[in-house]
Amino acid sequence: MPLSPIPEIIAELKAGRMVILVDEEDRENEGDLVLAADFVSPEAINFMARFGRGLICLTLTEERCGLLRLPPMVQQNRASHGTAFTVSIEAAEGVSTGISAADRARTIQAAVARNARPEDIVQP
Template sequence: MTPALSAAVAAIRAGGMVILVDDEDRENEGDLVMAADLVTPAAINFMVTHARGLVCLPLEAERIAQLGLKMMTEVNSSPRETAFTVSIEARDGVETGISAADRARTIQAAVAHAATPA
């Protein structure tokens, strides 16, 4: 593991964010990445204020199935074949779903070991 990668992993494990940059021949962008189980309202606020993109939660196919999530579209015509599910919101502890606190709560709920489908 390179020193830069080791530092990034350590930062993520400590609850920090790193910028993960993809190849120039792909999207040529950077994504703010952090451990989902350590996300906070302050982290979500930072993401939406400074990165200004879509806040996404990557989940493995097994977890998507466990939570009973549906794919956003059955036929994915995206050039990158980005596999989005329908939007989710925590069953408990949220109000409108849009605040940084509500988004952080939803992410924490989705990755909790005891999470079940709605």
């Protein structure tokens, strides 16, 4: 399967379409389903859960993590790839169990909202 040029991938993301990003063979050798958070929907989350069959993660900048007061999941990261997970989050309002596709989409929307505050999310 041919790889797409980076400008084409960026255009797809800006248009609200999901892409598959593949990492190196010597890393995890996997593909990640990626969607710009501005376009998240319960349907997109359901697709990721159903066909991706792995963790559904939200990528945030260090600045955004600081703004939301999200501490690292662990103080000393000794994982082989050093993935920088924060504590798990959930929207403070508009969710029930936090597990459904709709709840996960709502949590992402709350975390990336332009006016997001630490009070908008909780740690379940």
